[in-house]
Amino acid sequence: MNFATRAHNHNYETDFIVRSLLDTDWYKLAMLQFIWLHFPDVNVRFSLINRTRSVRLAEIVDEGELRRQLENVRSLRLKRSEAIWLQGNTFYGERGIFRPDFIAWFANGFTLPDYRLSREDGQWLLDFEGSWAQVTMWEIYALSIINELKTRAGLAGMAETELDILYARAKIRLWDKIERLRPVSDLYLSDFGTRRRHGFLWQEYVVETMAAELGPAFIGTSNTHLAMKHDLEAIGTNAHELPVTMAALARTTEQLKVAQYEVLRLWQETYGGGMLVFLPDTFGSTQFLKSAPDWVADWTGLRVDSKDPVAAGEEYIAWLESRGRDPREKRILFSDGLDVDEILRLHRHFGGRIRDGYGWGTMLTADFRGCHPRGGKAFDPLSLVCKVTAVELGGAWKGAVKLSDNHAKATGPADEIARYRELFGTEGVANAPVLV
Structure with missing residues (x-):
């Protein structure tokens, strides 16, 4: 792919960014079936949030x-x-994860609901509202569309020579990362970069290159369309929206406290097998582990999101040992703001102690920092998210809350955030810069 020539000569008016419903993270499909099965009558609102307000x-x-x-x-x-x-x-060693009646509904009964779009203080206000089983799929499509439109705006007006330099520098950067990773043994990487990618074709190029150059160390991609097209493993776990929504549906304090575990119980009942990797930080990882039922320790592993990764990994290992489980038989998946230095550092720290893996996202598929031949930050990645922000309960909209292990990533109405923090506590939660 000659990216420079294509960008210079291409008629973007005929080029749609998303061309398949499978051009999304695989975990969205696993969650879609889960929501369709267990929450068919729940209505939600998703909203776009640009945490990089300077852009x-x-x-x-x-x-x-x-x-x-x-x-x-x-x-x-x-x-x-x-x-x-x-x-x-x-998927994950099991055939038939997706039920025939779900596939029939997805093929014939699924439609994306309408959207609301307006602008305020230089930002797009973009909301999606309706049945949870319809709205949830907007998340990745909306993020990849806006990120690629930002890319296209940056490419507009660049001369072909400038485009040549831009993409040559980005390819060299990718190659340098691969060269540093190639000699490392027992390293397991996957592409998690759909939502903030530079563009679809660049993500495809990155995935093909990683697969060709890293062999078995590159275990797959979260992008379902690319997994299907290139015969790769589709990789994914589950996301914060499940416990966030279930907690917002709680009618009592006790229901709110156990929502994060009730989601896992339903997930295990639905899938079991190799898909048992839990995400503990929706309301804080430390409180999650302290109060978790013993059966959670039998799950395959844990995904680290917003906590300091070394602290999170050590906390998980200690928790497993306290529950009488061998950490060497468990998996830990790091997935927040990774780049090659961090991956190598974490692998040196945890290799051999636990089965470490890396879901590499923004800095794999959108790392064009400093590549523009005339400088500037037109291609720097954004911290752009699309979150469930409200749930319909009893005919009224109720704000949804995510606390996170990072105070700066908390979302929801201020009074509800305060109430959740009083209930769940803030032990192990820190303030850290939000990079992506």
């Missing part, structure tokens, strides 16, 4: 083009070949 997206991303891309996704339907692949493929 005024509404002044960069054209409204007409944004609407055109969003409308295109709403027109997509699951293809027959995609339905066959989902139903017949093996």
Whole structure:
């Protein structure tokens, strides 16, 4: 792929960013079936949140083009070949994860609901509202669309020679990372970079290059479309939206306290097997582990998100040992703001003590920092998220809360955040800069 020539000559007006419903993180599909099974009547609201407030997206991303891309996704339907692949493929060693009745609904009954778009103080206000089983899929599509439109705005007006230099530098940077990782033994990496990618074609190039150059150390991609197209493993766990939404549905304090475990019980009942990796930091990892039922220690592993990764890994190992489990038989997946230095540092620290793996996202598929031949930050990645922000309960909308292991990543109404913090505590929660 000659990215420079394509960017220079391409007619973007005929080029849709998302061309398949499978162009999303695999865990969205696993969660979609879970929601469809257990929460068919729940209504939610998802909202776009740009945590990089210094980047005024509404002044960069054209409204007409944004609407055109969003409308295109709403027109997509699951293809027959995609339905066959989902139903017949093996995921995490198990065939038949997706039920025939779910696939039939996804192929024939699923539609993305409408959206609300407006601007305020240089930012796009973008909301999606409706059935949880419909709205949830907007998250990754919306993020990848806005990030690629930001990329296209940065490419506009660049001469072909400048584009050559831009992509040559980005390719050299990727190659340098691969060269540093290649000699490392027992390293397991996967691509988690769909939501903040530079662009679809660049993500595909990165995934193909990683697979070719790192061999078995590159275990797959979270992008379901790329996994299908290139015969790779589709990788994914589950996300904060599950306990966030279940907690918002709680009608009593006791229901709120146990929501984070009730989600896991339902998930295990639904999937079991190799998909038992839990995400503990929705309301703080320390409190989660302290109060977790003993059966949680039998799960395959833990995904670290917003906590200092060394502290999180040591906490998990100590917790496993206190519950009489051997950490060497468990998996820990690091996935927050990773780059090659951090991956190597964590592997040196935890290698041999626990089965460490790395879901490499933004700094794998969107690392164009300093690559522009004339300087500037047009291609620097954003901390852009799309979160469930409200749940309909008793005919009224109720704010949804995520606390995180990082105070700076908390989302929700201020009074509800305060109430949750009083209930769950803040032990082990820190203040840290939000990079991505």
